[in-house]
Amino acid sequence: MSIESQALSSRRADWHGLPRSRLWLSRNNSRRRRKRAIKNKAINSGQSAIGDVEPTADLNRNGVEEISNDLRRLLADVFALYLKTKNFHWHMSGHHFRDYHLLLDEQAQQIFTMTDDIAERARKIGGNTLHSISEISKHQRLKDDNRESVRPEDMLAGLCTDNRELTRFLRMSHKICEEHNDVASASLIESWIDETERRTWFLSEAVRDH
Ligand SMILES: [Fe+2]
Numbered sequence: 495m496s497i498e499s500q501a502l503s504s505r506r507a508d509w510h511g512l513p514r515s516r517l518w519l520s521r522n523n524s525r526r527r528r529k530r531a532i533k534n535k536a537i538n539s540g541q542s543a544i545g546d547v548e549p550t551a552d553l554n555r556n557g558v559e560e561i562s563n564d565l566r567r568l569l570a571d572v573f574a575l576y577l578k579t580k581n582f583h584w585h586m587s588g589h590h591f592r593d594y595h596l597l598l599d600e601q602a603q604q605i606f607t608m609t610d611d612i613a614e615r616a617r618k619i620g621g622n623t624l625h626s627i628s629e630i631s632k633h634q635r636l637k638d639d640n641r642e643s644v645r646p647e648d649m650l651a652g653l654c655t656d657n658r659e660l661t662r663f664l665r666m667s668h669k670i671c672e673e674h675n676d677v678a679s680a681s682l683i684e685s686w687i688d689e690t691e692r693r694t695w696f697l698s699e700a701v702r703d704h
Contacts, residue, residue: 553619557674562621564667565679569612569624570633571663575656576605578639582649590700594646597700598653601693608686615679635663647701654697661690 553561583598613623624630636656644652664687671680 553674553676557676558620560670561619561674561676561679562616562623564670565612565616565621566623566629567633567635568663568667569609569616570630571636571660572605572608572612573624573630574634574636574638575653575660576602576609578636578656579605579653581639582644582653585644586646586649588646590646594650594700597696598649601653601696604689604693608689611682615682619676619679636660650697650701654694654701657690657694657697661687661694664690 579598579602583595583602586595586598588594616623624633636659639652664683668680668683668687671677671683
């Protein structure tokens, strides 16, 4: 380094011996760390799903919190249903193996597509969403099925009940969105209700065979 650039660099350094740009970065990082710690505390308490983004348009913070809390529960249920549908797709057996195996794969794909839209909807309005598998198990309302062996008709009947239950949760979510005039979330939920009712219809018709 030339003598001129050494002199310039020492003029830019403050009393910590750090260049000012680095000192500014370090202060900014510690402010960001404090802010993140406060936010994580709220998230870990399990009650708040509000993010650090300002609420959009005419949604107030209360609306953002209520809707994103609800979307988080919904997302946990949808992940639980996705895995259960895949579980039964993998463990299907019997005379109708091929039909049921394919039906459940198709349904699982449709359910999985919902997950990204639910999570991103929460982020769009300024809320937070799930971070991990442990959060899914904490927030899910639909029950897992860890049985080693399940009869095909029980698999279909169980999924049929779960999809009906999911429709009920979606209707409750729709009501919350309506209360806060969140028409975009409500509109997405309407499509998910239609898809969920279609899955229920197919499953209930398949169960009728037995
Ligand atoms: Fe598969």
